[in-house]
Amino acid sequence: MSKIKETSTNFANKQALAEECPEAYAAHIIGGQWALVICSCLINGKLRFGELKRLLPNITERMLALHLRKLETNKIVRRTVYAEVPPRVEYELTPIGYELSPIIKQLERWGENHKKLK
Amino acid sequence: MSKIKETSTNFANKQALAEECPEAYAAHIIGGQWALVICSCLINGKLRFGELKRLLPNITERMLALHLRKLETNKIVRRTVYAEVPPRVEYELTPIGYELSPIIKQLERWGENHKKLK
């Protein structure tokens, strides 16, 4: 290819890395600013959009919706829409999402640990 | 505060979340695109800058240097400069960085797992 440039942003490159390298792949999926936090909220069970929003006062609706979609696309969360009035949408972890929970919990403990050491 | 705006980008807000919430804190530190991959390279021992670069063909020098600095600041890696010619700099995980390794390994396994399921 000899250059890979022309506004390609090397994105294909990153994708390639993510394909090869499990950590990069994982980072790509759960690496966002919010993915981990959202998942940790969902560990204890399904939640509605509004509940998530309340749990995460710092996130904007937009970001919540966006990241929820991304997680849904990546099969980390399942989104269930109830055809009711008022509308109700519930989010819950998929099996593969649940497999993340021990990792998330370890990360929490690590985080607290690390914070102390600072 | 009543608004928090004026070009503040809400960054302080994110910081606040990171302070309170261990997952957010962890995400803040290891959440970057490269942190995890870099750490996973260092699990097996210290490496020089050039070695890291060779191990991570997709990363630019700039990003490698930047993230290495960030990791150093966060006490995840230790940076050792040898006053020699030619210059030599070695990077290795700190104790707290090593505590990350089981998590990283789990994440790797999760990543491979997840990739298959797609």
Added chain:
DNA sequence: CAGCATCCCAGGTGATACTG
């Protein structure tokens, strides 16, 4: 070798307003 400075673009994120 290791890494910084500069330039610059693209994508991420926020604010606000609107809809089913």
Added chain:
DNA sequence: CAGTATCACCTGGGATGCTG
């Protein structure tokens, strides 16, 4: 309630070139 659309901004990240 649970979003989506749009605009504008800002930072992340790439490319390139230079230094100790």
